Amino acid sequence: MTDKLLHKTSRTYLVFALLVLTISAPLFYYITDRLYVDDADEALLLRKEEFLQYALPGLKTSEIPIWNKFNRDIKIKKAAPILNDTLFYTFYFDTLHNENEPYRELNGLVEVEGKPYTYSARINLVEAEDLMESIALLFAFIIALLMIGLYFISRKLSQRIWKPFYETLLQIEKFEIDKNSNPLSANTGIEEFNRLHLSVNRLIERNLSIYRSQREFIENAAHELQTPLAVFQAKIETFVQRTDMTAAQAEILSSLTESASRLNRLNKNLLLLSKIENESYTDKQPIFIKEAIEKLLDFFTEQANAKCIQFKTDLDGQAGMVANPVLFEILISNLFMNAIRHNTPHGSINVFLTKNRLEISNTGANRPLSDAKLFLRFSKLNPSGEGTGLGLAIVKRIANLNGWKVEYTFENNLHYFSVSF
Amino acid sequence: MKILLVEDEKELADSILSYLKGNELVSEYAANIESALSKIDMYDYDCILLDLMLPDGNGFELLKALRKMNKTEGVIIISAKENVETKIEGFTLGADDFLTKPFHLSELLARIHALIRRKNFDGKNVVRFKEIEMDIHAKTVTVNHQPLDITKKEMMLLLYLVGNQNKVLSKAAIAEHLSGDMADMLDNHDFIYAHIKNVKKKLTEAGCGDYLKTVYGLGYKWQND
Numbered sequence: 325m326t327d328k329l330l331h332k333t334s335r336t337y338l339v340f341a342l343l344v345l346t347i348s349a350p351l352f353y354y355i356t357d358r359l360y361v362d363d364a365d366e367a368l369l370l371r372k373e374e375f376l377q378y379a380l381p382g383l384k385t386s387e388i389p390i391w392n393k394f395n396r397d398i399k400i401k402k403a404a405p406i407l408n409d410t411l412f413y414t415f416y417f418d419t420l421h422n423e424n425e426p427y428r429e430l431n432g433l434v435e436v437e438g439k440p441y442t443y444s445a446r447i448n449l450v451e452a453e454d455l456m457e458s459i460a461l462l463f464a465f466i467i468a469l470l471m472i473g474l475y476f477i478s479r480k481l482s483q484r485i486w487k488p489f490y491e492t493l494l495q496i497e498k499f500e501i502d503k504n505s506n507p508l509s510a511n512t513g514i515e516e517f518n519r520l521h522l523s524v525n526r527l528i529e530r531n532l533s534i535y536r537s538q539r540e541f542i543e544n545a546a547h548e549l550q551t552p553l554a555v556f557q558a559k560i561e562t563f564v565q566r567t568d569m570t571a572a573q574a575e576i577l578s579s580l581t582e583s584a585s586r587l588n589r590l591n592k593n594l595l596l597l598s599k600i601e602n603e604s605y606t607d608k609q610p611i612f613i614k615e616a617i618e619k620l621l622d623f624f625t626e627q628a629n630a631k632c633i634q635f636k637t638d639l640d641g642q643a644g645m646v647a648n649p650v651l652f653e654i655l656i657s658n659l660f661m662n663a664i665r666h667n668t669p670h671g672s673i674n675v676f677l678t679k680n681r682l683e684i685s686n687t688g689a690n691r692p693l694s695d696a697k698l699f700l701r702f703s704k705l706n707p708s709g710e711g712t713g714l715g716l717a718i719v720k721r722i723a724n725l726n727g728w729k730v731e732y733t734f735e736n737n738l739h740y741f742s743v744s745f
Numbered sequence: 746m747k748i749l750l751v752e753d754e755k756e757l758a759d760s761i762l763s764y765l766k767g768n769e770l771v772s773e774y775a776a777n778i779e780s781a782l783s784k785i786d787m788y789d790y791d792c793i794l795l796d797l798m799l800p801d802g803n804g805f806e807l808l809k810a811l812r813k814m815n816k817t818e819g820v821i822i823i824s825a826k827e828n829v830e831t832k833i834e835g836f837t838l839g840a841d842d843f844l845t846k847p848f849h850l851s852e853l854l855a856r857i858h859a860l861i862r863r864k865n866f867d868g869k870n871v872v873r874f875k876e877i878e879m880d881i882h883a884k885t886v887t888v889n890h891q892p893l894d895i896t897k898k899e900m901m902l903l904l905y906l907v908g909n910q911n912k913v914l915s916k917a918a919i920a921e922h923l924s925g926d927m928a929d930m931l932d933n934h935d936f937i938y939a940h941i942k943n944v945k946k947k948l949t950e951a952g953c954g955d956y957l958k959t960v961y962g963l964g965y966k967w968q969n970d
Contacts, residue, residue: 550825551754554847558760561850564913564963565764574962578915581963585917585934588847592929595827604828623927626898630936657930665932711932 330486334478341470349463353456360455361428364447365411368430371398371445372409376434385437397447403433403440414446426451488512492521499528501535502601543598549591557584586712593714596654597701600721605648613677613745614639616649617656624660633664634672643679645745647726655722658715659684659741665711666739674738683742692734699730719743746861747788748772751781751807752796752823757846761794764850767911770857777801782810790818791861794853795840797824797831808838819860823848849918851909858908874907874969876953888951898923899944902937906944906957906967915964941965 375398383391383400392399409432415424429446492508499505505528508521560580569577599605617639628635663673663686671687697703699720702713723730729744746769752758753776765772773788775781778801785793793811797804804822811818820840824831827845835843841860844853862870862881870881878887879900886893886900895903905922906914919941920934945957958966 547825550846551757554825555754555756555760557847558757558764558850561915561918562760562763564915571961574960578962578964581915581917584847585915585921586932589929589932596929599828620927623924626936627931627933629939630933657927661930661932 328482330478330482334474338471338474341474342467345463345467349459352463353459356459357452357455360450364428364449365430368411368428368445368447369409372430372432372443375443375445380434380436383436385439388436388441398443398445400434400436401442401444404431404442408432413449416446425449485514488514488517489520492517492524496524501531539598539601542594543602546591546595546598553584553588553591557588560584590712590714593712593718597714597718597721600651600718600725603725605651608646608648610646611644611649611652612641613643613645613652613682614641616652617675617677620653620656620660624657624664627661627664628667628673631664631667632670633667634670635675636672637675637677639675639677640679643677643682643745645680651722651725655719655743656682658719659743662711662715662741663739680745681742682745683740685738685740687737688739690737693732693739695732698732746770746791748792748794748857749775749781749784749788749790749818750794751775751778751799751804752794753777753799754796761850761853764912765854765857768854778804778807778810781807785811785814785816785818789816791864792819792821792857794857795820795822797822797826797835805834805838808835808840812839817864819864821853821856821860823853849915849921851905851912851914851918852922854912855905855908855922872904872907874910874956877903877907877948879904879907888948888953891951893947893951895944895947898940899947902940902944906965910956910967910969913960913963913966919965 388400409430411428411430414427414429416427417423418425426449427446428449429444432443434441434443488509495505495508507525507528510518510521510525512518512521560577564577564581617637621635621637625635659682660673660675663684666688667673667686668688673684673686676683676685699716701717720730722728723743726745731740731742731744733740733742748765748770750758750761750765750772752761752774755776758774758776762772762774773784773790775784777799781793793807795804795807804824808820811820819842821842821844822835822840823844823846825846827843832843841863842856844856858872862872872879872881876889878890880886881904884897884900886895886903901923902919905919916934916937919937920931921928923937923940924931941957948957949955956968958968960966
């Protein structure tokens with residue numbers, strides 16, 4: 325399970341706070357108790373001082389019962405065998421509340437009219453459970469406050485401090501090498517983010533320049549090939565005109581002609597691909613798909629007939645969209661030519677067009693094609709085949725450019741290619 | 746008819762010139778804009794074949810110069826550049842046609858014929874070969890003045906064959922000519938068999954001479970002897 329960064333840090337803080345609070349609660353209790361008892365002892369000693377100073381000199385033995393009667397907390401009892409002041413805990417039963425109450429008591433020796441007596445003073449202490457309860461409540465309150473505080477602070481933080489980070493994330497997620505994107509701002513107000521943005525920008529810039537130079541290379545290479553290809557083809561054609569050729573020579577020339585023509589086609593398709601990538605075809609117009617297909621249908625029927633392939637179409641006349649007509653024509657042509665090329669003789673092709681989906685199915689090899697490599701350049705099923713290995717790459721490119729979805733499926737021994745507009 | 750070829754690639758120029766030889770065409774050659782301009786200054790041409798990337802400048806400069814000189818030569822641009830902008834610029838500057846390298850020599854010849862026919866258009870755009878008469882405009886063909894039932898593609902093929910008479914035409918060249926813009930899509934040229942067969946059959950049935958020959962292994966030839 326993955327967590328948001330912020331949740332992780334705030335959770336750590338929270339756990340730490342809980343830990344600290346739980347450990348400190350007993351400590352707090354102990355210290356409070358200690359202070360409290362010390363205070364009580366001090367009070368008891370002070371009270372005794374006062375007693376010795378003010379009350380004792382005038383006290384007579386006959387007054388002791390009266391003293392005891394009206395003094396609840398300081399009693400004078402018969403002498404017990406103690407010499408020094410002693411402080412201790414003790415319990416007295418509270419008849420009013422019907423429970424034992426904790427007390428701190430001081431016993432000491434005093435003399436009243438020369439006779440020894442035991443001085444006994446006590447202070448009612450808070451019950452331990454009461455103290456614990458108060459402390460627990462206090463701590464619970466602190467914890468609750470901490471949690472609420474942390475929650476709001478982390479929310480605020482995620483909205484403010486992490487905002488540029490999330491924006492960066494979104495931009496990187498949306499990044500596509502062949503589309504222009506704005507560089508990330510290097511002024512977020514936070515050093516780490518500035519560094520991140522700078523590095524990401526550098527990375528993107530490097531990739532873009534590599535991509536561009538590769539694109540340019542393909543285009544230049546294809547362009548440079550045009551002239552020697554033209555010479556090559558012209559020479560062959562000139563040679564073909566000779567009348568003194570043997571059958572064997574003619575055969576060689578014939579295969580040279582075919583190769584030249586294939587080379588030519590390959591180069592043209594490479595050029596086309598790089599032109600699409602250089603966004604040479606940007607002007608868009610409304611297209612009626614049925615019309616566009618029917619315009620090309622003669623050509624495809626002609627090609628299909630040469631292989632005795634049945635062509636069936638079911639086209640919705642309403643289907644239309646806005647796109648570059650040249651590119652759309654190229655897309656359709658490549659899909660159709662593919663269906664013809666990889667078909668079996670006497671096979672069939674079905675073209676089915678609904679409002680926003682074009683589906684072309686054809687007979688062919690009785691096993692599905694590997695779709696991982698299907699749309700890659702030069703990933704040909706049959707390396708020595710007639711195709712250039714660029715057709716589907718071009719289809720994919722055009723579809724991506726327009727935000728269409730191209731899919732391949734294999735069902736009932738039919739190969740389906742579909743484009744969703 | 747006089748043709749001027751402006752092309753700096755010597756090897757290609759040689760092939761073009763040798764292909765154009767005969768066919769009632771007289772061709773001359775210039776390797777750069779300067780020599781082309783001096784030739785244009787002296788002679789009138791029916792058609793100029795113009796490469797764009799020349800050692801002493803862009804072929805477009807020649808188009809501009811032609812305009813200044815009030816010359817009305819037909820111009821076919823033959824270039825390795827084929828982007829839309831280049832084409833549009835070429836046509837705007839007065840070029841009549843645009844052929845991207847590499848091309849079939851037979852295609853070039855067909856384009857030259859078409860251009861010259863358009864230039865000399867006098868209300869009737871007709872190509873004659875012995876008993877065959879093709880009205881390009883009306884898209885009709887007659888053999889011995891009898892109308893021939895022929896499809897658009899078949900007529901296109903016939904015109905191409907006649908235009909390249911006595912030349913061996915490869916299947917690829919014919920297929921690409923018949924496919925026009927779709928030529929780059931072709932990976933199989935077998936569909937032309939049906940068209941060749943039909944044309945041959947229709948012509949024979951109409952009592953036409955047997956001009957369309959198969960050249961073993963290489964293609965076809967329209968024989969004029």
